[in-house]
Amino acid sequence: MTARVVVEADGGSRGNPGPAGYGAVVLDPQTGAVLAERADVLGIATNNVAEYSGLIAGLRAAGELGARHVDVRMDSKLVVEQMSGRWQIKHEGLKPLAREAAALARGFERVTYKWIPRAENGRADALANSAMDGTPVSRNGPAAGGTAADASAAVAGQGSGAASKAGTTSASAGATSAAARAGSGAAPATQGASAPGGWVPRVEAPTRLILVRHGETPRTAEKRYSGRGDVPLTDRGQAQAKAAAGRVGLIADDVAAIVCSPLTRTRQTAEAIAARYARKPILEPDLIECDFGTWEGLTFGEVSAQWPGELTAWLGDTSLAPPGGESFDQVAERVRGAVAGLRAKYSGKTIVVVSHVSPIKVALREALDGGPGFLHQLHLDPAGVSLVDSWRDGGVSVRLVNDTSHLTHL
Known part of the structure; x- marks a missing residue:
């Protein structure tokens, strides 16, 4: 197992809040080989909750593989900036998830966070959609014996099933808006983030x-x-x-x-x-x-x-x-x-x-x-x-x- 890995993570909600899921893939930074994949459904949740859940799943998978250095790549500017410490976490529903991610990150020697365009985060996006479609994933190694290139090719075929990112017309537009807020010194607005209103029936064990x-x-x-x-x-x-x-x-x-x-x-x-x-x-x-x-x-x-x-x-x-x-x-x-x-x-x-x-x-x-x-x-x-x-x-x-x-x- 390489001491350094790349974690690509994503999450989405069809409704925001709505049926949500997350996906995460752990990659070898030298060869691009898929070392682990994780995806699961969350029930009713928001985009931001799903994105943080993807990050947590990716960090947990990297830890299980024995990694010491982790380079996180996500198309969620919100999660990247908050986990990097540059933006405040104002929404109460995200604070426990951010603390959980931070606790996992402390288990590594070094963790970095980088924003990437959504088009470059296709593997994690596809896994998130597979979860929302009822196909959770928890495995190590390439999908179905394939290679990272095969996974990329499969992701390229994704169409209207892409995870909904409510309130964001494109990844670049969302990044530009977030960067403008960061530059103004103001804390960013959470993109539609809110914990599910009222009591939501739970399907998973607490x-x-x-x-x-x-x-x-x-x-x-x-x-x-x-x-x-x-x-x-x-x-x-x-x-x-x-x-x-x-x-x-x-x-x-x-x-x-x-x-x-x-x-x-x-x-x-x-x-x-x-x-x-x-x-x-x-x-x-x-x-x-x-x-x-x-x-x-x-x-x-x-x-x-x-x-x-x-x-x-x-x-x-x-x-x-x-x-x-x-x-x-x-x-x-x-x-x-x-x-x-x-x-x-x-x-x-x-x-x-x-x-x-x-x-x-x-x-x-x-x-x-x-x-x-x-x-x-x-x-x-x-x-x-x-x-x-x-x-x-x-x-x-x-x-x-x-x-x-x-x-x-x-």
Whole structure:
């Protein structure tokens, strides 16, 4: 396997939003040989969602092939500019997909993004149309034993079946318009992009996150700031962890992974859940609690007495950190990356995530599209269970928040 590959990706929607699909092809940059092809239907989605889905599928295929350098080529100016960091991602429905793509990209040594005219992206376009026509593709090597040249010839025969790019009369016209917006310094308008309005029936399994806060610790019981301090569960906390394992078992007969923060209290809670599934917890450092700095181990009253100004400012601004600590914005950044990575790795499966108050609040805030105040307005109990489903088109459904029904007997 060559260390460097080219990924050509595309997606389209017949209606925008409408029946959508994506396609991606991985090529050897020296010979042009087809190394992998991916295509699938998305259900009802927009062009932009389909294009991002094609990129994700291409990056995932390149990773499975062991590539280290990836050159992405797409005829979507929007995706190329956003993934290159030159355009902001303003549409909420695209942000989870962009984060998923970014998490996959971090798995390579180098990823570049280049816009190409639509006429040069025919292979991926044809795969996207094959998906929308009911022919998903997931294979390595040339199509049906053919060569990349054969695939190009087949694409040249595509006619009216080309994926619909609503609102764009031609690739060059779309690129010119996008370039004009970029040159003006204004963030580009999303080309008709919007998540499917209202509730759309789902035909594919969601990626399900079962979010579990750790059980009680001595600091939890005393209502002290408990961040990076590595305190174990109390006896009551151990009982709560076992009860949480039972609640998780009612939600999922099996899980793909049990992931937790590396601190003792989360590992102990995760181990209680893992015992039910005969699995070993996977440690994820980015799921660790916020670093409360010099406030660690203190009560709210003690902090208020010693740092009244700093505490008031911190409560009103998520970009501020406690003295020597970490801001909630910093927590959110690492948690977003961790969650995106889990969704990419375990797409369509169920994952148990055992963490702390701040990371779980961040994950729920992202899912519910909440503002900064959400972090201070949501309460999470020890061993409380929350549930978030998500789909590749950006759809999210929060099904449970801080369920403690399993703790009533303790």
